[in-house]
Amino acid sequence: xxxxxxxxxALRLQEGESSSLNCSYTVSGLRGLFWYRQxxxxxxxxxxxxxxxGEEKEKERLKATLTKKESFLHITAPKPEDSATYLCAVQAAxxxxxxxxxxxxxxxxxx
Amino acid sequence: KAGVTQTPRYLIKTRGQQVTLSCSPISxxxxxxxxxxxxxxxxxxxxxxxxxxxxxxxxxxxxxxxxQFSNSRSEMNVSTLELGDSALYLCAxxxxxxxxxxxxxxxxxxxxxxxx
Numbered sequence: 001x002x003x004x005x006x007x008x009x010a011l012r013l014q015e016g017e018s019s020s021l022n023c024s025y026t027v028s029g030l031r032g033l034f035w036y037r038q039x040x041x042x043x044x045x046x047x048x049x050x051x052x053x054g055e056e057k058e059k060e061r062l063k064a065t066l067t068k069k070e071s072f073l074h075i076t077a078p079k080p081e082d083s084a085t086y087l088c089a090v091q092a093a094x095x096x097x098x099x100x101x102x103x104x105x106x107x108x109x110x111x
Numbered sequence: 112k113a114g115v116t117q118t119p120r121y122l123i124k125t126r127g128q129q130v131t132l133s134c135s136p137i138s139x140x141x142x143x144x145x146x147x148x149x150x151x152x153x154x155x156x157x158x159x160x161x162x163x164x165x166x167x168x169x170x171x172x173x174x175x176x177x178x179q180f181s182n183s184r185s186e187m188n189v190s191t192l193e194l195g196d197s198a199l200y201l202c203a204x205x206x207x208x209x210x211x212x213x214x215x216x217x218x219x220x221x222x223x224x225x226x227x
Contacts, residue, residue, distance in 0.1 A: 032214055043115070043201050043218035044154075051213075087154065091214070098144070098167045099216065101154035 002027040004090055004102035012108045013078055021073040021086055021105045029093030033071050035064050036087040038104070044087055047073075078109045113138065115204050115219035123225045129190040132222045136183050136204030142166075143185040144216070145177060148199040157200075160185055189224075197226045 007022045025033065032051050036044035048057040050066040057064045061082065063074045073086055085106050089099040116135045124130050136143050145157040156169040160179035177187040183204075189196055205216040 034216070036218075041221075041223075043203075043220045046215055046217055049213040049215060089154075098156045098159060098169065099154075100156070101146075103153045 002090075002092055002100060004088060004100055006086075006088060006102040006105050008105060009103070010106040010108070012110065013075075015079055015109055015111050016077045018074070018076045018078070020075070021107070022070060023073070023088035023102055024070040025088075025090045025102075026069075027090050027092045027100070031091045031093055033066055034089045034091070034099065035071070035073055036089065038085045038087055047086075075107070078107075080109045080111050083107055083109045115202055115217055117200075117202050117219040117222050119222060120220065121223045121225075123227060124192050125227055126192055126194060128192050129188060130192060130224060131186055131188045132200055132202075132224075134185045134187075134202030134204075134219060136185070136202075137206075137217060140204035140206045140217075141183050142205045142207075143179055143183065144203045144205075145185070145187050146201040146203065146218075147171070148201055148221070149197075154201070157187065192226045194226050197224060199223050 004025045032049050034049050035047040038044045048064040053068045055066050061076050065072045085104040087104045089101045091099050118133045142161045144159040146154050148154045157171055158177050159167040163179045174190045179185045199221040201218050201221045203216045203218045
């Protein structure tokens with residue numbers, strides 16, 4: 001059965017304290033893995049698309065990496081404005097345009 | 112470029128009623144997907160429309176339906192509302208990527224539906 005898990009469920013960091021979020025997936029025929037950021041009461045905001053193992057994408061303090069079984073979102077020197085829920089989603093070959101989302105990691109960055 | 116818009120932003124309905132939610136995709140995007148987000152189940156796929164045709168459907172009862180118009184705007188309808196239908200309903204739009212471009216799906220702000 002295809003599934004996406006994320007860890008940790010919640011993470012509290014001090015400003016400037018770097019860390020990584022994990023997204024593990026089991027899916028037949030991965031077409032793409034996507035990272036989103038969601039603020040309370042808002043829709044998810046697109047961050048990255050990753051297609052193949054070894055691929056990396058960067059944006060400001062965020063870097064996403066992909067292996068055959070998992071993806072990491074590395075946050076370098078986070079700021080309080082990075083506080084949000086980070087969601088990963090997979091698109092499989094037999095899903096069409098359907099995404100399967102993980103439960104998310106709730107990140108809090110304290111000043 | 113304007114983003115994905117959804118109306119209304121908030122709705123309160125009573126059990127047994129029906130509701131229609133609207134989504135306008137980013138200009139040029141022909142694919143519209145709908146998702147339900149709840150604290151317990153997270154984000155779950157409802158259905159996806161492309162060029163007025165439903166291409167993919169999630170595991171939801173037939174009370175949930177949708178349609179897409181020729182201008183790519185989409186509506187979803189929920190009939191005979193139940194308390195468990197209370198959720199944030201999100202619409203997302205995307206376009207077919209050109210060679211060398213990444214696939215990207217953009218979400219609207221959502222419609223918060225409360226069923227009492």
